[in-house]
Each structure stands twice: as C-alpha cells, then as structure tokens.
Amino acid sequence: MFPSHRLRDFSLLAAADVEALRTLGGPPVALPRHSIIRSEGATDRSAYLLVDGWVSSSMLLAGGERQILKLHLPGDMLGSTGMCLDHAIDTLAALTPVIVRKVPLAALGQLMAKSPRMAMFMLLSAQKERVALMDRVASNSRTSPTARMAFLLLDLHQRLSAIGQADHDSFEIAITQEQLGDIVGLTSVHVNRVLREMEREDLIQRHRRRVWIVDFDHFRTVARIPRRDMSVDPSWRILDTPDEDAQRQGPASSTASTAA
Amino acid sequence: MFPSHRLRDFSLLAAADVEALRTLGGPPVALPRHSIIRSEGATDRSAYLLVDGWVSSSMLLAGGERQILKLHLPGDMLGSTGMCLDHAIDTLAALTPVIVRKVPLAALGQLMAKSPRMAMFMLLSAQKERVALMDRVASNSRTSPTARMAFLLLDLHQRLSAIGQADHDSFEIAITQEQLGDIVGLTSVHVNRVLREMEREDLIQRHRRRVWIVDFDHFRTVARIPRRDMSVDPSWRILDTPDEDAQRQGPASSTASTAA
DNA sequence: CGTGCATTTGAGAAGAATCAATGCCCGTGG
DNA sequence: CCACGGGCATTGATTCTTCTCAAATGCACG
Numbered sequence: 176m177f178p179s180h181r182l183r184d185f186s187l188l189a190a191a192d193v194e195a196l197r198t199l200g201g202p203p204v205a206l207p208r209h210s211i212i213r214s215e216g217a218t219d220r221s222a223y224l225l226v227d228g229w230v231s232s233s234m235l236l237a238g239g240e241r242q243i244l245k246l247h248l249p250g251d252m253l254g255s256t257g258m259c260l261d262h263a264i265d266t267l268a269a270l271t272p273v274i275v276r277k278v279p280l281a282a283l284g285q286l287m288a289k290s291p292r293m294a295m296f297m298l299l300s301a302q303k304e305r306v307a308l309m310d311r312v313a314s315n316s317r318t319s320p321t322a323r324m325a326f327l328l329l330d331l332h333q334r335l336s337a338i339g340q341a342d343h344d345s346f347e348i349a350i351t352q353e354q355l356g357d358i359v360g361l362t363s364v365h366v367n368r369v370l371r372e373m374e375r376e377d378l379i380q381r382h383r384r385r386v387w388i389v390d391f392d393h394f395r396t397v398a399r400i401p402r403r404d405m406s407v408d409p410s411w412r413i414l415d416t417p418d419e420d421a422q423r424q425g426p427a428s429s430t431a432s433t434a435a
Numbered sequence: 436m437f438p439s440h441r442l443r444d445f446s447l448l449a450a451a452d453v454e455a456l457r458t459l460g461g462p463p464v465a466l467p468r469h470s471i472i473r474s475e476g477a478t479d480r481s482a483y484l485l486v487d488g489w490v491s492s493s494m495l496l497a498g499g500e501r502q503i504l505k506l507h508l509p510g511d512m513l514g515s516t517g518m519c520l521d522h523a524i525d526t527l528a529a530l531t532p533v534i535v536r537k538v539p540l541a542a543l544g545q546l547m548a549k550s551p552r553m554a555m556f557m558l559l560s561a562q563k564e565r566v567a568l569m570d571r572v573a574s575n576s577r578t579s580p581t582a583r584m585a586f587l588l589l590d591l592h593q594r595l596s597a598i599g600q601a602d603h604d605s606f607e608i609a610i611t612q613e614q615l616g617d618i619v620g621l622t623s624v625h626v627n628r629v630l631r632e633m634e635r636e637d638l639i640q641r642h643r644r645r646v647w648i649v650d651f652d653h654f655r656t657v658a659r660i661p662r663r664d665m666s667v668d669p670s671w672r673i674l675d676t677p678d679e680d681a682q683r684q685g686p687a688s689s690t691a692s693t694a695a
Numbered sequence: 696c697g698t699g700c701a702t703t704t705g706a707g708a709a710g711a712a713t714c715a716a717t718g719c720c721c722g723t724g725g
Numbered sequence: 726c727c728a729c730g731g732g733c734a735t736t737g738a739t740t741c742t743t744c745t746c747a748a749a750t751g752c753a754c755g
Contacts, residue, residue: 234573237659238582242573256569259562261666264569287555294554295547301561302519308568309516309524313494313502315576316620320711322498351733360576362712367735383720399497406521580743611701622744627703643752 195286195293200224200276212267212275213254219263220280222254228273229349232265233357243357245307246270246350248334252278255301271349303405310400315360318399320369323359325398328379328386333402345387455546455553460484460536472527472535473514479523480540482514488533489609492525493617503617505567506530506610508594512538515561531609563665570660575620578659580629583619585658588639588646593662605647 203226206212212223215234230247232254244265247253253267258280287294307330314326331348335341348355352370353363361369373379378394380387388394395402463486466472472483475494490507492514504525507513513527518540547554567590574586591608595601608615612630613623621629633639638654640647648654655662 232569234569234660236573236577237656237661238578240577242577244569244572256562256565259559259665260566261664264566264663284555287558288551291548291551291554294551294558295544298547298554298558298561299519301558301565302516304565305516305561305568306520306524308565308572309492309494309504312504312568312572312575313496315572317496317500317502318498353733363734364713364736365711367733368711371735396497400494401497403524404521405519613701623702624704624745625743627701628743631703 195290196224199282199286200278203274203276205272205274206269208269208272210269210273212269212273213263215263215266217263218261220257222252222257222278222280222283223267224276224278225249225251225253226274226276229270230273230275231268231270231350231354231357233268234265241357242360243354244311245304246331246358249338249340252300255280255283255297258283270354306403306405310403314398314400320359320361320365321373322397322399323361324355324366324369324373325378325394326400327355327359328388329391329394329398329402332388344389344391345385347384348386349384455550456484459542459546460538463534463536465532465534466529468529468532470529470533472529472533473523475523475526477523478521480517482512482517482538482540482543483527484536484538485509485511485513486534486536489530490533490535491528491530491610491614491617493528494525501617502620503614504571505564506591506618509598509600512560515540515543515557518543530614566663566665570663574658574660580619580621580625581633582657582659583621584615584626584629584633585638585654586660587615587619588648589651589654589658589662592648604649604651605645607644608646609644 200223212230213219225247227249230251230253231243232245232247233241233243235241247267253275254263254265256265257263283297287297310326310330314323318326332341332346335346340346351363352366355361356363356366359366370379370381374381377389378397379389460483472490473479485507487509490511490513491503492505492507493501493503495501507527513535514523514525516525517523543557547557570586570590574583578586592601592606595606600606611623612626615621616623616626619626630639630641634641637649638657639649
C-alpha cells in the first residue's frame with residue numbers, strides 16, 4: 176500500500192529496510208475528511224505512515240489561532256517528532272479522506288537499532304524537515320503575502336510531482352483558502368485577494384481547484400526563496416555493506432521530497 | 436573546552452561518546468564579532484561545535500531581507516543540516532566574539548557508524564530542532580509582535596539558564612534590537628517600541644543589555660506558546676549495553692535545550 | 696571628547712485584518 | 726428536475742497595525 180513512486184526517496188535504504196518500513200505499521204486505515212489522527216498534547220507514542228490523502232500538522236495557539244506547520248502528502252511519515260517529546264506538539268488532521276498506517280515509535284526504534292542504515296535514513300529525513308521549516312520561517316516572517324503564496328505553490332507542485340500527482344505545470348489544491356492561510360500566516364480573505372491578484376498578473380491560472388503556474392522561472396523569483404536540492408553525498412554511504420548494496424532500489428536521486 | 440555544564444544534554448551518550456565528540460573537531464578557534472563562520476551556498480561539508488559566544492543561523496532572501504532562523508548558544512552544534520544538502524542553506528555569523536571547533540561531517544558519520552547511540556543522539560537532536568522551528572513558525576506567523584518577543588525572551592532565558600549564563604529572573608542579551616527583529620520578523624524600530632511597551636506594562640525591566648522578566652507565569656501567557664518538555668523516553672534506551680551504561684554521565688534530565 | 700554604532704522618537708504611508716454581504720458550486724431530498 | 730442548504734469563494738468598506746523615512750539622542754570605546 177506504500178506508494179511505490181515514493182520509493183525513490185528511499186534510495187539510501189536496502190530493499191529489506193523498505194520492506195521492514197512497509198510492514199512495520201499496522202494495517203492501512205481509511206479515515207474521512209476532518210478526522211483528527213492525533214491531537215496535540217497526546218501521549219500516545221506512535222508515528223503514522225501517510226498512504227493516501229493530505230494531512231495537516233498544526234498547532235492551536237493560546238489565543239485560538241491555528242498555524243499549519245506542515246502539509247503532509249502521501250508517502251510522508253507523520254508525528255516522528257514525538258520521539259523527543261512526552262506530549263505531541265502538533266495535531267494531525269485529515270484535510271482530505273486519508274489512508275494511514277500507525278507505526279509505534281518503539282518499533283521504529285528497534286528497526287533503527289537493527290539497521291544503522293535505517294537510523295541514518297531517519298536522521299536525514301529529520302534534517303530535510305528542518306530545512307523545509309527553515310524556509311517556511313523565512314518565507315512567513317520576511318516576505319510579502321504574494322511571495323509566501325508563490326513559495327507554497329511551488330513547494331506543493333514540486334512535492335506533488337515527486338509522487339506523480341501533478342502535471343508538468345499544474346496541480347489540484349485539495350484544501351481551502353482558509354487552510355492555505357493557516358500555512359502562510361494570512362487570513363482567508365487576504366489569501367483570496369492574493370490569488371486573484373496573481374491571476375490578474377498572469378502569474379497563475381485557476382479553474383476549480385486546479386492551479387497552473389504560467390512561468391516557473393519567473394514564479395521562483397516572485398517566491399524569493401530558491402529551490403533546495405537535497406544531496407545524496409557518497410560519504411554518507413559509509414554504512415553500506417556489499418550484500419546490502421546489491422539489494423538497493425534504483426539509482427540515487429539528487430532531489431527528494433521530505434519524508435520524515 | 437566543550438562546556439561541561441552542557442553535558443546534561445548528552446545524557447543519552449556514553450562517556451566514550453562524549454569524549455569522541457569532544458575530540459572529533461579541530462582545535463578551538465577564536466573569531467571576532469561579525470565573522471562569517473560559513474556562508475549560505477557553501478559546499479564545504481562540515482559542522483561546527485560552538486564552544487563560546489552567540490552565533491546566528493540566517494538566510495538572505497532574494498529581496499535583500501535577512502531572517503535569522505536560529506540563535507545558537509554555547510554547546511550547540513552548528514550546520515548539521517548540511518548532511519542533507521550540497522549547498523549550505525544558512526549563513527553562520529558570529530554575533531559576539533566566539534570560539535568554535537570545526538567538525539567534518541564525514542567524521543560525524545563515522546562516529547555514528549561506530550556508535551549507534553551517537554546516531555540516535557543526533558536524530559533526537561535534529562528532532563528537537565524541528566520542534567523549536569515549529570514553535571518559531573507558529574510564533575512568527577500567527578502571534579502579535581509582543582507575543583513573539585515574549586516567546587523569544589522566554590526561550591533565551593531557558594536556554595541560557597541551562598548553560599549557567601542566566602540568573603533566576605534575568606539575563607544579558609548579547610545582540611542588537613535589529614538582530615532581535617531579524618529573528619521575530621519585525622523591523623528594529625518596531626522591536627524597540629515593543630520592548631518599551633513591555634517595560635511600561637511592567638512585563639519586563641531593562642538596564643543596559645540585561646533584561647528581567649517580572650512574572651514568568653504571566654509572561655508565558657503573553658507568549659501564547661507553551662514551554663516544551665523534551666522527553667528521555669526509556670524505550671529509546673534500547674541501544675544501551677551494560678558496560679556502556681556504567682559509563683553514562685549523570686542522570687537523564689527531563690528537559691534539555693536543543694543541541695543539534 | 697569625538698566617532699560610530701545603537702537606541703529612541705515622531706509623522707505619515709502602506710499593508711493586512713476585520714466585519715459584513717453576496718455569489719457560487721454541489722450534493723440532497725422532495 | 727428543481728428548490729434548498731451548507732461550505733467556500735469573492736467583494737467592499739473600514740479600522741488597526743506595522744513599516745518607512747527621518748532625525749535626535751545616548752552610550753561605549755579609543
């Protein structure tokens with residue numbers, strides 16, 4: 176059930192590791208939109224593999240404001256920050272109908288103990304998430320609403336492309352403008368005005384939930400933040416062993432969307 | 436030279452690991468204020484141990500704006516996100532005179548390969564950094580300037596306390612108001628007004644660079660974001676071996692400032 | 696006792712939120 | 726097949742917040 180097109184992210188892993196990850200979790204569970212997969216503050220020590228659908232990781236602030244910290248797409252692992260927290264920091268909510276597999280953190284820990292390569296994979300995934308969050312901080316704190324939206328749309332397009340859910344120049348946005356606002360830190364009213372303005376300036380086109388990006392190079396300059404190319408540095412291959420190498424899946428990709 | 440008071444963060448590590456970390460890096464190097472330790476875009480594959488002083492991790496956006504992503508304090512490891520990037524995402528700049536040790540990422544990798552416990556430590560450190568960034572995203576995107584400053588001041592006090600560089604209710608801010616603004620996403624002018632307003636409302640007191648927090652409980656409600664208690668879950672001790680246990684440094688602490 | 700950085704203050708402009716309606720799409724049930 | 730209702734999207738008017746620009750003041754250090 177784990178999307179095969181996501182396996183490219185796992186090029187550091189041996190086939191056995193990938194299979195272990197697949198079978199690690201519980202059975203795939205389907206949940207309707209608006210389901211709360213896990214609430215912030217929860218003490219349940221487990222993560223989740225997102226098999227299908229979109230999930231938000233969000234915090235509810237003391238004043239009642241909601242901030243979406245990460246939009247999770249199929250293939251992502253949810254809730255792995257729980258390994259350093261007694262109480263979950265974020266709420267995992269289904270923004271669309273979803274399918275998830277529950278993964279006890281203890282099981283993940285045992286897997287990492289058995290497979291150093293898996294531990295390294297988890298470390299790199301966490302580092303990639305850090306990078307994504309750093310970009311988000313910069314975008315939300317220091318750029319115009321238009322730039323924030325552009326950055327978000329480009330990020331979504333890149334990540335959806337990686338899992339075969341985007342066209343060359345367009346993709347479907349499965350969430351509302353209010354939720355877009357909860358990501359970039361704007362009200363839904365202002366998100367709407369920004370999107371319309373982008374349309375008027377011919378930066379994007381829209382129809383129903385689908386968005387077309389007219390000129391990627393130009394749109395990237397609007398976003399202010401460059402695309403990140405994740406590395407698969409050979410020096411990190413030190414954990415390889417010959418027989419495990421033989422099992423490796425496909426070639427290493429130079430770019431990969433995040434999966435921790 | 437690695438501050439001994441920081442060792443509490445390393446309670447997951449065996450003594451041998453701590454010693455390895457200490458001796459891993461190059462010699463301690465003293466640098467003056469405003470030194471650039473490493474520029475964004477750099478391809479040099481190494482991290483740094485911050486022995487003394489304050490360092491900013493910042494990004495320069497296409498429009499010329501600067502965003503500080505993390506304020507690093509003594510004991511922190513800088514630049515470990517480089518392990519998933521070909522080009523450094525952030526610039527490391529000395530905000531005060533500093534002392535650092537360079538640590539090649541390859542050496543870190545070898546250490547992790549030899550010591551699964553060290554790999555787990557690095558993973559947990561990265562996760563803690565993710566949590567800190569998630570809080571920063573929420574604070575900067577969704578709270579008032581006053582709340583952002585309160586959150587920053589509380590975070591600084593907690594982290595400085597952990598390394599013995601803060602009083603019970605006060606600490607020295609070693610950076611300018613403009614740099615504070617680059618963290619919370621405000622102009623220096625507005626930072627100044629917020630600080631004065633906090634003083635007028637008796638939330639804080641100031642003299643020179645020292646700041647007193649009048650009422651911590653109240654100030655935390657102003658900050659809107661709760662303090663995070665990092666966990667040292669026993670289930671993550673699976674990597675322990677008896678003889679390594681005997682070497683462990685001190686008791687596990689339930690809270691720890693970030694160190695990745 | 697300058698000199699240079701940093702803080703403080705003021706006035707006005709720009710930006711985003713808020714409040715309040717209205718319009719649109721789509722599924723449901725009569 | 727159409728009326729109805731609910732969730733979203735869109736729009737306008739107004740208010741509040743924050744930035745920008747500019748200048749003055751204060752402070753530390755040589």
